[in-house]
Amino acid sequence: MTDLSGKHIVLGLSGGIACYKAADFCRALIKAGATVQVVMTEAAGQFITPVTMQALSNRPVFTSQWDARDAAGVANSMAHINLTREADAIVIAPCSADFIAKLAHGAADDLLSLMCLARPLGTVPLLLAPAMNREMWAHPATQRNLAQVQADGATVFGVGKGFQACGETGDGRMLEPQELLEDLVAFFQPKLLAGHHVLVTAGPTYEAIDPVRGITNLSSGKMGFAIARAAHEAGAQVTLVAGPVSLPTPRGVTRLDVKSAQNMLAALAEPAQAATVFIACAAVADWRPTHAADQKIKKDGSGQTPQLQFTENPDILATVAQSPRAKSGALYCVGFAAESQDLLANAQAKRLRKGVPLLVGNIGPATFGQDDNALLLVDANGATELARAPKLVLARLLIAAVAERMRARA
Ligand code: CTP
Numbered sequence: 001m002t003d004l005s006g007k008h009i010v011l012g013l014s015g016g017i018a019c020y021k022a023a024d025f026c027r028a029l030i031k032a033g034a035t036v037q038v039v040m041t042e043a044a045g046q047f048i049t050p051v052t053m054q055a056l057s058n059r060p061v062f063t064s065q066w067d068a069r070d071a072a073g074v075a076n077s078m079a080h081i082n083l084t085r086e087a088d089a090i091v092i093a094p095c096s097a098d099f100i101a102k103l104a105h106g107a108a109d110d111l112l113s114l115m116c117l118a119r120p121l122g123t124v125p126l127l128l129a130p131a132m133n134r135e136m137w138a139h140p141a142t143q144r145n146l147a148q149v150q151a152d153g154a155t156v157f158g159v160g161k162g163f164q165a166c167g168e169t170g171d172g173r174m175l176e177p178q179e180l181l182e183d184l185v186a187f188f189q190p191k192l193l194a195g196h197h198v199l200v201t202a203g204p205t206y207e208a209i210d211p212v213r214g215i216t217n218l219s220s221g222k223m224g225f226a227i228a229r230a231a232h233e234a235g236a237q238v239t240l241v242a243g244p245v246s247l248p249t250p251r252g253v254t255r256l257d258v259k260s261a262q263n264m265l266a267a268l269a270e271p272a273q274a275a276t277v278f279i280a281c282a283a284v285a286d287w288r289p290t291h292a293a294d295q296k297i298k299k300d301g302s303g304q305t306p307q308l309q310f311t312e313n314p315d316i317l318a319t320v321a322q323s324p325r326a327k328s329g330a331l332y333c334v335g336f337a338a339e340s341q342d343l344l345a346n347a348q349a350k351r352l353r354k355g356v357p358l359l360v361g362n363i364g365p366a367t368f369g370q371d372d373n374a375l376l377l378v379d380a381n382g383a384t385e386l387a388r389a390p391k392l393v394l395a396r397l398l399i400a401a402v403a404e405r406m407r408a409r410a
Pocket of ligand 1: 201261280281282283284285286313314315316317318334335336337338339350354
């Protein structure tokens, strides 16, 4: 199973230089398991040929309402109706300022706009990836039209910021193909945590010995980042407090980078006041050197090794779980347990020790740095195994399990 398997996407291209990105986006959709039917305006054909899009989508491309074929090449004069009837979504990428204006007015003078107007409103969502010069984007007419198409039910993806093909710099670039894909995949996920604010910790912490050395662990942060992404996909506002890892931030997630356990605890203080769910996935170092040296510790040639002393770090999860908001039920806390053996017994004991309703056990050495994992969900009612799967798949299941338990408590 891939993220879009079974989904049929009608990919519409309107005229703009970002058409070159649409080729890559089409490939990304197909790699993610979707079938793709491309429809292009005449203006889009000035930037990229239908032959390119046909080769990438492996289907004939439609450009005219007077084209009398259907997708199988059979005579049919109702392309504007038939092309959308099996679609799970129409995605217009790039969506030009002119095309947004047409949508806002219900204009239907070419196949693509005709198709958008004739789509079944209740079952075929319309998603737009705007692409234009920054002045066009900022123009009140464009913003008015965007507000109108959203009021009419369309979903508008954001735009990128930066250098534009026209030589200017600002808002209005089309999102990159992988960003669009992530937003589209998120669009299809059930909104189980709409209205919630999820706070997630991820990655290792780093405890300094001196300015160039420190103690850390093998946590890659992948599980925590997958949970943050899954929570965002489920409609939540998400804050991710990340130890030192070099992973990209999931789309739509607010990220706070920290180093040490003490930094992590401090960074959580404010978001924990608004969060409704806290998921402590970070592999927090249990101890830190009591005194981090100001200067690099040098060998003095005597063969003597430095004498390090350690202080126990604050238990972040237990601290948050003891806060008044958590105790009153306003903040649902989920812990992780990285074990090397006796997963069930250790996870059950840790759940009680940390004072959390749900604890997620995993075998640390079998998962640190990997793209997949296996989880054991332990709560007051017993344990549920989530079999080995990619971390994003497990993260979505975990978010569903959290949502279900929160519903049951309400
Ligand atoms: N945790 C935390 N602060 C710490 C240590 C752990 O918030 N100082 C959290 C982790 O994020 C995780 C849970 O507590 O959600 C369990 O972490 P784990 O490393 O498995 O257990 P420890 O509490 O460190 O206990 P032990 O080392 O004895 O297994």
